[in-house]
Amino acid sequence: MSKPVNATSQRIRETLAQRYRAEKRFRLYGVVAILFGLLCVATLFVDIIGKGHGAFRQTYVQLSVNYEADVLGIGDIDDAQQLALANFSGLVKKSLRSRFGDVSGRKEKRQLYRLVSNSAEYDLADRLKANHQLLGQSEKIWVLADDDVDTYFKSLNSADGPFVGRTNEKQQQWIQSLVDEGQIELRFNSDFFTSGDSREPEQAGIGGAIVGSLLTLFITLALSFPIGVAAAVYLEEFAPQNRWTDFIEVNINNLAAVPSIIFGLLGLAIFINFFHVPRSVPIIGGLVLAVMTLPTIIITSRAAIKAVPPSIREAGIGIGASPVQVVLHHVLPLALPGMLTGTIIGMAQALGETAPLLMIGMVAFIVDVPGGFSDPATVLPVQIFLWADSPERAFVEKTSAAIMVLLAFLITMNTFAVVLRKRLERRW
Amino acid sequence: MQTSNLIIALLLMSALAYYLGYQRSQGFARQLGGVRNLHSLPTYYGMRVALWCGLPSVLLLFICLAFEESIISKILLSGIPDEIRPASIAEYNLLMNKIENLASGALSAEGVKPALLDAAATLAYLRDMSQRLLTGLALLVAGAGGLWGWWRMSAQLRARQQVEKIFKGFLLLCASLAIFTTLGILLSVIFESVRFFQQVPISEFLFGLEWSPQTAIRPDQVGGSGSFGAVPLFLGTMLISLIAMTVAVPAGLMSAIYLAEYAGSKVRSFVKPALEILAGVPTVVYGYFAALTVAPFIRETGTSIGLSVTSESALAAGLVMGIMIIPFISSLADDVINAVPQTMRDGSLALGATHSETIKQVIIPAALPGIVGGVLLAVSRAIGETMIVVMAAGLAANLTANPLDTVTTVTVQIVTLLVGDQEFDSAKTLSAFALGLMLFLVTLGLNFIALRVVKKYREQYE
Numbered sequence: 001m002s003k004p005v006n007a008t009s010q011r012i013r014e015t016l017a018q019r020y021r022a023e024k025r026f027r028l029y030g031v032v033a034i035l036f037g038l039l040c041v042a043t044l045f046v047d048i049i050g051k052g053h054g055a056f057r058q059t060y061v062q063l064s065v066n067y068e069a070d071v072l073g074i075g076d077i078d079d080a081q082q083l084a085l086a087n088f089s090g091l092v093k094k095s096l097r098s099r100f101g102d103v104s105g106r107k108e109k110r111q112l113y114r115l116v117s118n119s120a121e122y123d124l125a126d127r128l129k130a131n132h133q134l135l136g137q138s139e140k141i142w143v144l145a146d147d148d149v150d151t152y153f154k155s156l157n158s159a160d161g162p163f164v165g166r167t168n169e170k171q172q173q174w175i176q177s178l179v180d181e182g183q184i185e186l187r188f189n190s191d192f193f194t195s196g197d198s199r200e201p202e203q204a205g206i207g208g209a210i211v212g213s214l215l216t217l218f219i220t221l222a223l224s225f226p227i228g229v230a231a232a233v234y235l236e237e238f239a240p241q242n243r244w245t246d247f248i249e250v251n252i253n254n255l256a257a258v259p260s261i262i263f264g265l266l267g268l269a270i271f272i273n274f275f276h277v278p279r280s281v282p283i284i285g286g287l288v289l290a291v292m293t294l295p296t297i298i299i300t301s302r303a304a305i306k307a308v309p310p311s312i313r314e315a316g317i318g319i320g321a322s323p324v325q326v327v328l329h330h331v332l333p334l335a336l337p338g339m340l341t342g343t344i345i346g347m348a349q350a351l352g353e354t355a356p357l358l359m360i361g362m363v364a365f366i367v368d369v370p371g372g373f374s375d376p377a378t379v380l381p382v383q384i385f386l387w388a389d390s391p392e393r394a395f396v397e398k399t400s401a402a403i404m405v406l407l408a409f410l411i412t413m414n415t416f417a418v419v420l421r422k423r424l425e426r427r428w
Numbered sequence: 429m430q431t432s433n434l435i436i437a438l439l440l441m442s443a444l445a446y447y448l449g450y451q452r453s454q455g456f457a458r459q460l461g462g463v464r465n466l467h468s469l470p471t472y473y474g475m476r477v478a479l480w481c482g483l484p485s486v487l488l489l490f491i492c493l494a495f496e497e498s499i500i501s502k503i504l505l506s507g508i509p510d511e512i513r514p515a516s517i518a519e520y521n522l523l524m525n526k527i528e529n530l531a532s533g534a535l536s537a538e539g540v541k542p543a544l545l546d547a548a549a550t551l552a553y554l555r556d557m558s559q560r561l562l563t564g565l566a567l568l569v570a571g572a573g574g575l576w577g578w579w580r581m582s583a584q585l586r587a588r589q590q591v592e593k594i595f596k597g598f599l600l601l602c603a604s605l606a607i608f609t610t611l612g613i614l615l616s617v618i619f620e621s622v623r624f625f626q627q628v629p630i631s632e633f634l635f636g637l638e639w640s641p642q643t644a645i646r647p648d649q650v651g652g653s654g655s656f657g658a659v660p661l662f663l664g665t666m667l668i669s670l671i672a673m674t675v676a677v678p679a680g681l682m683s684a685i686y687l688a689e690y691a692g693s694k695v696r697s698f699v700k701p702a703l704e705i706l707a708g709v710p711t712v713v714y715g716y717f718a719a720l721t722v723a724p725f726i727r728e729t730g731t732s733i734g735l736s737v738t739s740e741s742a743l744a745a746g747l748v749m750g751i752m753i754i755p756f757i758s759s760l761a762d763d764v765i766n767a768v769p770q771t772m773r774d775g776s777l778a779l780g781a782t783h784s785e786t787i788k789q790v791i792i793p794a795a796l797p798g799i800v801g802g803v804l805l806a807v808s809r810a811i812g813e814t815m816i817v818v819m820a821a822g823l824a825a826n827l828t829a830n831p832l833d834t835v836t837t838v839t840v841q842i843v844t845l846l847v848g849d850q851e852f853d854s855a856k857t858l859s860a861f862a863l864g865l866m867l868f869l870v871t872l873g874l875n876f877i878a879l880r881v882v883k884k885y886r887e888q889y890e
Contacts, residue, residue, distance in 0.1 A: 294609070410708055
């Protein structure tokens with residue numbers, strides 16, 4: 001009788017080393033999988049920050065400008081019409097020509113003028129309009145450099161040598177002379193946060209997109225929070241056990257997993273084509289995103305309501321409150337932190353969403369910062385999508401910087417949700 | 429009055445109605461000797477009057493606003509002389525736009541047909557009329573409703589029950605919105621799809637091997653007949669999803685197993701949120717990452733070992749999509765693994781199995797339905813994912829299984845067909861809705877099965 005036992009223990013002893021090796025290997029697979037995931041996170045962030053950090057500083061060039069009345073073509077400084085039509089672009093060109101004496105030929109001149117952004121003339125116009133005394137005077141001002149100059153200047157000291165791009169040798173010499181004289185420098189790019197989109201990378205900013213995103217999110221929040229909470233309250237507290245209720249639940253669970261692009265089709269066919277909501281405005285964007293985030297909010301709100309212990313309800317009913325009063329006065333306030341957490345997460349999801357907005361016209365090129373809910377607008381993720389498609393090298397930097405801003409928003413919202421949950425959530 | 433002002437006016441009237449109702453109930457209470465002799469609390473009487481005032485008028489307002497435009501354009505169209513009456517939907521839209529611009533002054537009246545000018549004037553008149561009519565009607569209904577509610581008050585009135593009934597009705601309506609949304613999605617895709625299938629036979633769409641949706645604008649144009657065989661799109665979608673799943677399933681599953689079974693609480697509390705970051709990153713960011721970092725990297729690597737890789741390879745899009753799905757799979761798998769009862773682990777370990785043998789032979793078989801459900805949900809996400817493929821996969825509808833080649837997907841085509849100009853009478857635009865219908869049905873089926881499986885599995889151990 002003892003022989004088979006021995007044979008078994010023999011087998012166990014023989015295979016033990018192998019089994020332990022298998023154990024170690026299995027653990028290793030787990031570690032590798034986790035390291036792969038962490039590596040992806042790290043690569044993503046390093047890549048985007050590495051590409052985008054430069055966009056927060058922009059290259060400026062110092063020009064000495066003489067506001068000559070005959071170059072500008074202004075006879076009477078107090079005539080608003082003359083001032084509006086004045087030739088400020090000629091003034092910029094003249095200052096550039098006088099800074100670099102050695103320019104000859106039309107082609108070379110054109111290259112010279114391309115050193116500064118075309119926003120320079122508007123800067124000069126603004127200065128003169130603000131201060132009429134400047135006419136005939138000269139002053140040194142810093143103007144925005146062109147995007148090619150900006151890219152070249154930023155990469156001057158990089159390890160792989162400067163990124164030449166579209167700049168030619170002559171332009172590089174000019175830039176070098178500006179560097180030697182200290183007339184070119186990097187400054188904090190506050191315009192990036194305040195201005196709207198532009199075809200010129202050096203002037204493009206995310207101000208318009210941020211405002212558009214905020215307006216859109218406001219509509220989304222105003223619609224989806226009350227409706228989502230109401231639906232959750234109904235399903236948890238008042239819904240009878242019947243087919244209609246089951247059908248609602250199945251629908252909510254399915255909608256939570258429907259691809260977001262389908263909601264874009266819904267917005268296009270129902271809201272735009274049927275109800276004639278205008279395109280490209282925060283209202284339609286907010287509507288579509290509200291429909292999209294509703295299931296998320298309903299599901300998290302239901303969990304929050306479920307976590308409120310039944311004894312609270314029984315106590316309320318026991319002292320004579322109606323079921324509606326119990327819900328409004330006791331259950332909802334207690335479930336509110338959980339609901340808010342879910343709503344913030346839903347809003348973060350809506351803030352990062354792009355696909356459905358492409359279909360309802362929010363991809364338009366919009367220069368102005370939107371001023372209201374019915375102004376054409378774009379949102380931050382769509383702006384990123386648009387810039388990512390632009391061929392100019394300088395937009396790579398801008399896109400990555402816009403992504404950094406978007407991620408900062410999302411991380412803040414999610415952290416806030418976590419903190420809110422930890423602070424306010426009660427465990428019974 | 430402008431609509432927004434009208435709404436504010438209605439709200440103010442409701443507030444006034446609340447105050448009056450509240451006051452009147454207080455009056456009853458004084459006569460009877462205290463609030464306790466009323467049927468409901470005074471606030472309920474106030475709310476009831478406010479609801480009588482606000483609810484019918486706001487409902488009326490919304491119904492009128494929803495149908496205002498279509499009624500106005502009907503009237504407008506009936507007044508237009510026959511010679512400029514539009515023949516097709518496109519012409520109709522053009523005409524309406526023209527009249528609209530004339531009426532708003534965006535288009536100058538010079539050299540425009542007098543019939544159109546008349547129409548523009550009629551439009552402006554009708555708009556003005558309907559605005560006035562609506563204002564008058566809404567205010568009248570609000571006033572009458574408020575008055576009726578106020579007049580019908582008495583101390584025995586069951587005000588609380590009435591208010592609570594309306595409140596519950598509102599809750600039911602909000603909950604039912606989910607059904608209306610599904611219905612809306614179905615109607616919007618089915619309606620346009622049917623119009624598409626009238627132009628292109630359904631068999632060609634489902635089994636055709638060539639996809640080039642460019643249709644000729646003029647009949648004499650060359651090579652623009654358009655073919656709508658969606659098989660290359662389906663295969664492209666499957667190829668990219670397959671690549672994504674080969675990355676995401678092993679990585680997600682193994683990290684979930686490690687976190688649930690091996691990792692200490694310290695490692696867990698650091699690694700779990702770190703991996704969750706991947707779930708919070710917007711898809712447009714992944715798309716950018718795929719197009720500008722991963723695709724060039726794969727291309728260079730491929731070229732250096734002598735492979736020809738296109739710059740918009742399916743591999744790049746699939747790889748990044750896989751990274752996106754890792755946290756999705758890992759958190760779902762984590763849930764189901766944690767739901768396996770501890771007694772099963774203990775039993776297996778007590779029999780002398782190593783930890784990995786317990787996992788492989790006890791825990792995973794027990795958790796398998798949940799894991800399969802999670803993977804199905806992940807597949808449905810991969811199929812429906814849009815931004816990554818729009819930015820990193822190409823537009824060329826190649827019929828290939830080579831991951832280094834360019835393929836296109838259903839979602840890419842929907843986006844390309846619907847961004848920009850849309851003509852709702854051409855097969856090109858309508859085909860996007862047919863693709864949307866396919867996408868919706870497939871993801872709906874996958875979700876339905878997956879949710880069922882997961883639910884059943886949960887019940888098993890509860």
